[in-house]
Amino acid sequence: MPSIERAGGARRGATRFLAALGCLASAASARAQAPRAHPAADTAFAVPAWAFPVLGTNKAPSTVGSDTGAIATLPTSRARFTVGHARNGFDVADWNPETHAAPPSIVLHGRRPAVMACGFCHLADGRGRPENAMLAGLPAAYIVEQVHDLHSRARGTASPVPFPATITMRGIADSVTDEELEAAARYFSGLHARRLSRVVEADVAPKSVALNGLYALAPEGGTEPLDGRIIELPLDLRRHELHDPMARYVAYVPKGSLARGRALARGRVAGTKGCTSCHGEGLRGMGVAPPLAGRSPTYVLRQLVGFRTGARSGPAAQPMREETAALTLDDMIAAAAYAGSLEP
Numbered sequence: 001m002p003s004i005e006r007a008g009g010a011r012r013g014a015t016r017f018l019a020a021l022g023c024l025a026s027a028a029s030a031r032a033q034a035p036r037a038h039p040a041a042d043t044a045f046a047v048p049a050w051a052f053p054v055l056g057t058n059k060a061p062s063t064v065g066s067d068t069g070a071i072a073t074l075p076t077s078r079a080r081f082t083v084g085h086a087r088n089g090f091d092v093a094d095w096n097p098e099t100h101a102a103p104p105s106i107v108l109h110g111r112r113p114a115v116m117a118c119g120f121c122h123l124a125d126g127r128g129r130p131e132n133a134m135l136a137g138l139p140a141a142y143i144v145e146q147v148h149d150l151h152s153r154a155r156g157t158a159s160p161v162p163f164p165a166t167i168t169m170r171g172i173a174d175s176v177t178d179e180e181l182e183a184a185a186r187y188f189s190g191l192h193a194r195r196l197s198r199v200v201e202a203d204v205a206p207k208s209v210a211l212n213g214l215y216a217l218a219p220e221g222g223t224e225p226l227d228g229r230i231i232e233l234p235l236d237l238r239r240h241e242l243h244d245p246m247a248r249y250v251a252y253v254p255k256g257s258l259a260r261g262r263a264l265a266r267g268r269v270a271g272t273k274g275c276t277s278c279h280g281e282g283l284r285g286m287g288v289a290p291p292l293a294g295r296s297p298t299y300v301l302r303q304l305v306g307f308r309t310g311a312r313s314g315p316a317a318q319p320m321r322e323e324t325a326a327l328t329l330d331d332m333i334a335a336a337a338y339a340g341s342l343e344p
Contacts, residue, residue, distance in 0.1 A: 048329060050229050051301050052159035053210030061209065061219050064128035074239060076246040086242045092119040096245055097150055100125045100191055104183040106176075114175035115170065118184050123245045126191045130232045130249060130296040131213020132165050136191035137344060142290050143185040145316060147173045154314035158305045162211045165192035197232055197249040199337055205231040205252035214249075214298065216240075229290035230333055232298045251297040253337040254330075258302050261338025264331060271326040275335060278319065283339050290314075297340035298334075304332040 064072070068084030077095040086093040094107045103124055103327070122128045126136030135143060149155035150166075150173035157166040207222040208215035208231055214235040232251040234240035239247040260269075265283060269275020280286030280288035282292040292300060307314040308324040324332070 013143050047158050047309060049158055049160050050183060051298060052163055053215055054161050055210060055212050055259060061216050061237060064241045071108035072242050074244050089116040089120040092117050092124055094124040104162050104187055106180040106184050107187055123243060125245050126188045127194055127245050130298050134193060134196060134295050135188035138189055138290050138329055140185040140189040142288060143188060144181055147181055149314055156311045158309040158311040183272055193294055195343055196296045197251040197342040201255045201257060202226055202252050204257060207231055219267055226252055229302060230298050232296060233245060251340055256342055257334040258339040260334035264335045265338055273323060283342055291344060292339040293342035294344035295340055297336040299334055300336035300339050
């Protein structure tokens with residue numbers, strides 16, 4: 001991997017973190033650090049606010065409780081951790097250590113007070129969650145480049161409200177050292193990715209409430225029209241809250257999305273190159289282009305919207321900015337749904 005040393009060595013910055021479950025925090029506390037819109041933003045494109053679910057002042061449904069000393073267990077793990085440990089951003093509860101290599105300290109423990117452990121949000125096996133990136137299997141150089149872009153502000157979010165995951169990652173990017181970043185990138189690039197969500201085409205979805213970056217089943221139950229959205233949520237909120245890497249998610253997408261997405265991926269839609277031309281067969285990555293297969297559909301959609309609006313800029317983003325300029329929102333939803341349906 002090419003050297004990534006920068007003038008001045010390790011970056012330092014005063015960083016205020018949003019310390020809450022799964023990198024979640026209230027929009028109110030995040031508002032002061034909200035990323036500014038990129039000057040090249042496409043004002044003709046309507047950003048879908050539903051793709052950026054943020055808790056705000058609503059009360060999040062919780063199944064874990066407030067007793068941080070309570071012992072938590074999971075059906076897919078022999079480990080036992082306290083609830084407080086599972087919520088500790090500087091001491092990751094590694095529920096399934098047998099499924100991956102030994103992580104470096106930056107992944108499991110971070111560096112207080114500025115650099116939260118990578119594995120807290122992205123999980124120790126790099127699987128990630130709908131509100132953040134799946135890092136497993138990404139090229140190391142790509143991971144490094146994205147952190148650099150977060151630091152330079154070439155990478156941001158198109159969210160119409162402050163998006164906690166982006167704010168948190170910018171703070172980390174401002175403080176992580178070159179050595180820490182290299183260690184994390186090498187580790188995650190060597191891991192095997194696993195598909196995050198089961199993709200279901202539907203006209204209706206379970207009624208849901210917004211968290212920060214994903215949805216949760218509404219306590220009152222029921223269904224609601226999908227209305228052209230992607231609704232991605234955990235099947236078991238408790239396992240999500242405990243950062244279970246084996247937690248199961250489902251993404252409800254509009255009917256016809258997978259067929260349309262397949263056509264877009266293969267370049268069979270006029271005006272598009274086809275996702276596989278850069279991201280490889282099966283969208284498993286090719287060269288510097290990252291793999292897309294098995295990633296969270298809502299996460300992929302947010303990135304496509306970011307390219308379209310200019311929230312993701314810089315030289316490396318230019319090919320995607322050109323490609324997304326020809327896509328409608330329905331096209332983006334279809335492409336994201338199709339990518340998410342594939343096995344990595």
